Amino acid sequence: MKEIIAVVRMNKVSDTKRALVESGVAGFTATKVMGRGRLVQDLSLIAERRKTLLAMTNENDAKTEKLVTQFLDGTRFFPRRMFNILAHDDEVPKIIESIINANRTDNHVGDGKIFVLPVSDAIRVRTGETGDAAI
Structure with missing residues (x-):
């Protein structure tokens, strides 16, 4: 079992x-x-996902950018x-x-x-x- x-x-x-x-x-x-999980070592993957996520939001302010960056770099859960x-x-x-x-x-x-x-x-x-x- x-x-x-x-x-x-x-x-x-x-x-x-x-x-x-x-x-x-x-x-x-x-x-x-x-x-x-484990932090992503290939920063180009994060850069591409960051660009995609920011494009999905209507806002391009510093707060949104900070949240997306923290989400992708592993500092946020x-x-x-x-x-x-x-x-x-x-x-x-x-x-x-x-x-x-x-x-x-x-x-x-x-x-x-x-x-x-x-x-x-x-x-x-x-x-x-x-x-x-x-x-």
Whole structure:
């Protein structure tokens, strides 16, 4: 039995939910979180995204520019969604593949992370079932 933790972009929440349901996941929990990943080393990626984000706003003031810059250089947290999924060991590769397919973008940064952890036990509160039967 494993726990899969997937941290994804907010605009990919619906795609991720759909992918999990289509891959046969029995249930999952989603939580709004804030965080940031590794800082981008290729400054040209940030420069291009900065230009795109500033072009999307109607304002070109110093406050907006500061927010966009902080968002891209890692000094601000990013809003994300964290999915927690319990799965049987043999289902894990299929679930991971579906999460990756739903979340991979052409942005080359910030597509999320997936962590797989062992779970020693699970208990279904309603019935008292334990272990794999509780999933």
